Amino acid sequence: MHTYGKKISQTIACLAVGVLSAGFAQADVSQSQLSAADKDGSNFLHTNANYANTRYYPAKQIDTNNVSKLRPAFTFQTEVLESMQTAPIVVDGTMYITTSYNHVYAIDPVTGKQKWHYKHKMGPVTTYCCGPNNRGVAIMGDRVFMGTLDAKLVALDIKTGKLVWDTQIADPELGYSETMAPVAVNGRVLIGTNGGEYGIRGFVKSFDAKDGKLQWTFHTIPEKGHEGVWAVKDSTGRNMLRDIPAEKAQLAKQGGDFYKTLGGGVWMAPAVDLETNSVFFVVGNPSPDLYGAERPGDNLYTDSIVSVDLNTGKYKWHHQYIAHDVWDLDAVSPVILTEAKGKDGKMTKVAIHAGKTGHVYVHDRATGELIRFSEAMVPQDGLWTLPTKEGAKMMLGANGGVEWSPMAIHPEARLAFAANLLQPMTYHVEASKYPGGKLWLGGAFKTIPSEKQSGRLSAVNIDTGKVAWKFDTDEPLIGGVLATAGGLVFNGEANGLFRAFDAKNGKKLWEYQTGAGVNAPAVSYTIGGKQYIAVAAGGNNQIDAKRGNSVVVFTLP
Amino acid sequence: MQVHPGLFSCPSLENCMNTYLSFACCVLATFVSFSAPHAWAQMPAKAAMCIGCHGENGNASMPNTPSLAGQNARYIYMQLRDFQEGRRHNDMMSPMTAGLSKADMQELASYFSEQKLTNKRFKADPDKVKKGIAKADETLCAMCHLGEFKGQNEIPKVAGQNFDYVVKTLKDFKAKDRNNDAGNMTSVASTLSEEDIDNLAHYIASLN
Numbered sequence: 075m076h077t078y079g080k081k082i083s084q085t086i087a088c089l090a091v092g093v094l095s096a097g098f099a100q101a102d103v104s105q106s107q108l109s110a111a112d113k114d115g116s117n118f119l120h121t122n123a124n125y126a127n128t129r130y131y132p133a134k135q136i137d138t139n140n141v142s143k144l145r146p147a148f149t150f151q152t153e154v155l156e157s158m159q160t161a162p163i164v165v166d167g168t169m170y171i172t173t174s175y176n177h178v179y180a181i182d183p184v185t186g187k188q189k190w191h192y193k194h195k196m197g198p199v200t201t202y203c204c205g206p207n208n209r210g211v212a213i214m215g216d217r218v219f220m221g222t223l224d225a226k227l228v229a230l231d232i233k234t235g236k237l238v239w240d241t242q243i244a245d246p247e248l249g250y251s252e253t254m255a256p257v258a259v260n261g262r263v264l265i266g267t268n269g270g271e272y273g274i275r276g277f278v279k280s281f282d283a284k285d286g287k288l289q290w291t292f293h294t295i296p297e298k299g300h301e302g303v304w305a306v307k308d309s310t311g312r313n314m315l316r317d318i319p320a321e322k323a324q325l326a327k328q329g330g331d332f333y334k335t336l337g338g339g340v341w342m343a344p345a346v347d348l349e350t351n352s353v354f355f356v357v358g359n360p361s362p363d364l365y366g367a368e369r370p371g372d373n374l375y376t377d378s379i380v381s382v383d384l385n386t387g388k389y390k391w392h393h394q395y396i397a398h399d400v401w402d403l404d405a406v407s408p409v410i411l412t413e414a415k416g417k418d419g420k421m422t423k424v425a426i427h428a429g430k431t432g433h434v435y436v437h438d439r440a441t442g443e444l445i446r447f448s449e450a451m452v453p454q455d456g457l458w459t460l461p462t463k464e465g466a467k468m469m470l471g472a473n474g475g476v477e478w479s480p481m482a483i484h485p486e487a488r489l490a491f492a493a494n495l496l497q498p499m500t501y502h503v504e505a506s507k508y509p510g511g512k513l514w515l516g517g518a519f520k521t522i523p524s525e526k527q528s529g530r531l532s533a534v535n536i537d538t539g540k541v542a543w544k545f546d547t548d549e550p551l552i553g554g555v556l557a558t559a560g561g562l563v564f565n566g567e568a569n570g571l572f573r574a575f576d577a578k579n580g581k582k583l584w585e586y587q588t589g590a591g592v593n594a595p596a597v598s599y600t601i602g603g604k605q606y607i608a609v610a611a612g613g614n615n616q617i618d619a620k621r622g623n624s625v626v627v628f629t630l631p
Numbered sequence: 632m633q634v635h636p637g638l639f640s641c642p643s644l645e646n647c648m649n650t651y652l653s654f655a656c657c658v659l660a661t662f663v664s665f666s667a668p669h670a671w672a673q674m675p676a677k678a679a680m681c682i683g684c685h686g687e688n689g690n691a692s693m694p695n696t697p698s699l700a701g702q703n704a705r706y707i708y709m710q711l712r713d714f715q716e717g718r719r720h721n722d723m724m725s726p727m728t729a730g731l732s733k734a735d736m737q738e739l740a741s742y743f744s745e746q747k748l749t750n751k752r753f754k755a756d757p758d759k760v761k762k763g764i765a766k767a768d769e770t771l772c773a774m775c776h777l778g779e780f781k782g783q784n785e786i787p788k789v790a791g792q793n794f795d796y797v798v799k800t801l802k803d804f805k806a807k808d809r810n811n812d813a814g815n816m817t818s819v820a821s822t823l824s825e826e827d828i829d830n831l832a833h834y835i836a837s838l839n
């Protein structure tokens with residue numbers, strides 16, 4: 075009975091969405107619409123498709139049989155020729171695109187005609203590493219929400235793009251900035267912060283969607299107890315070669331006041347479980363990235379997955395992947411909520427994360443317990459060789475494994491799809507004090523000219539942790555993945571190629587040369603009986619992929 | 632004489648004296664010509680101290696001195712702050728920043744960042760440029776300096792910078808004579824050979 079009732083309510087939700095979309099009238103976006111996004115085969119309501127971040131789109135007009143006929147419908151060019159990491163949102167006949175330097179465009183998703191353009195008036199001080207990126211907006215009610223490089227949260231009128239309110243999230247003089255897409259839920263806007271390369275104290279904050287007033291803050295670096303349990307091994311059981319007696323002596327000598335500059339940014343969209351009112355996110359690297367001598371301890375909750383209460387921001391649980399990281403191996407690819415086999419073999423609710431380590435980690439969603447980690451998706455060599463002044467090789471590269479790129483899952487195939495980089499690097503350390511709002515790496519990482527850099531799209535069975543298939547690419551992969559009910563997986567490459575694969579076996583079924591680096595996650599939507607696939611082609615700073623300024627939209631003839 | 636790197640630089644005592652003299656002459660010339668209608672009309676008064684060495688509108692003619700035109704305001708401000716607070720030292724720049732307020736420094740930074748870099752006399756060796764590009768890729772320069780070294784925020788734009796100054800700066804980082812970089816550039820430069828630095832400087836100076 076319960077299942078039957080659920081199906082009826084799902085059908086009603088889908089019909090309601092369909093009616094709204096068919097009219098192209100820009101209506102307020104309701105919470106029920108946002109909550110049912112995982113079943114919405116018309117719109118694309120969240121940057122990662124739904125609150126669970128599955129990036130699984132439930133329409134299947136475009137499938138393995140016809141994807142080879144996919145053709146461009148239009149290309150929308152922005153005025154900003156700089157890296158693009160945006161995941162467009164599509165709702166009720168409007169697509170919302172962001173660019174570097176915080177422009178927002180609202181366009182017609184069928185014709186590409188521009189409706190409005192918002193250009194953020196940037197404050198005098200911005201501080202951010204790795205490019206002036208933005209990864210998209212959140213929508214709710216009659217508002218569009220965006221984080222900005224000068225560390226503000228802005229709310230725009232969904233119909234006109236006019237500024238409704240803005241609020242300062244943190245001080246950009248101290249290294250805080252925003253590139254992530256916020257998450258809008260139950261009248262709140264959730265957002266973290268960049269700044270792990272600047273000695274910030276990371277956080278996730280909740281703001282009132284109505285007026286931008288702060289509701290709660292969860293600091294990713296606790297004032298007390300950040301030394302943790304003095305973990306010897308990482309999540310996979312390998313010794314991290316820490317000199318723990320020396321760290322304990324250093325902590326006794328200097329005290330724990332360095333929590334104020336210990337980093338721990340949260341720079342990708344959290345997942346939200348509305349059944350348990352829980353928020354799930356991963357926390358980035360400690361500051362400084364490579365010099366660990368003066369930040370003794372595990373540096374909690376850096377490099378961890380964390381769950382907090384949606385209504386209060388109160389801590390629920392955490393699991394740290396790498397304690398006292400000195401390789402810049404952030405946990406960053408957004409958490410996905412789904413179901414997978416537990417340790418007892420029964421299906422259980424899980425939270426999964428793909429690490430820069432090249433593993434996909436599967437956790438019990440209620441407790442954070444690590445159920446399993448996948449086979450390594452990329453070669454690992456010399457874990458955990460410590461950085462030296464002269465430079466020591468350690469394979470993983472500092473970008474991963476999996477960087478910020480969101481994974482996608484295909485529930486029927488039981489697979490998670492992850493975009494990986496293979497970048498052999500040497501790690502160099504240099505003692506350095508907190509520099510006050512300047513880049514603070516405490517060393518450098520460099521590629522090795524004699525060793526090839528490349529990429530790998532990997533499919534991992536979330537019930538077993540086995541790698542089901544892989545597709546190797548010439549260029550390292552940053553950007554993310556989309557899966558669809560048509561049995562397809564979409565992913566792009568820095569050389570401009572945007573591809574579709576058979577989700578079951580990784581066979582390449584289609585590709586298109588966009589002309590600039592495809593380093594953003596694709597999205598999909600259906601309007602007027604036609605399914606579309608959209609992706610930004612704007613390149614990337616981290617791997618210096620060719621810059622562009624376009625969102626390319628595809629459909630079947 | 633111990634000479635430290637800086638926005639001003641003088642490799643020897645004699646050169647330093649010459650620099651001081653030319654600086655004084657330039658400052659004088661600046662004030663003399665102030666009565667004439669000129670783009671300087673919008674120039675902050677304190678910038679008159681700078682253009683003697685850093686050139687009109689921040690386009691430095693002395694090879695070992697950085698051009699400031701088009702440089703990121705945040706970078707200029709933070710370097711001035713570092714000179715003032717002792718994190719970076721230069722015999723000319725350090726005392727010159729002593730009396731500047733935060734607003735002065737931000738005004739100077741803003742002014743020079745808005746000027747156009749026109750000082751493009753360097754003829755790069757194409758072969759060295761090619762090698763410089765490869766070294767820049769290997770060292771992941773674009774991760775911080777962005778593509779083609781256009782810079783961001785407190786990370787300097789070095790595209791089109793004076794060749795000699797780029798060489799000098801990289802050597803100073805390598806020797807740790809300049810170390811206000813939080814361990815980033817000192818670490819990057821530590822493994823660069825003389826040839827690498829020469830190639831990188833050819834590439835960087837050739838950019839717009």
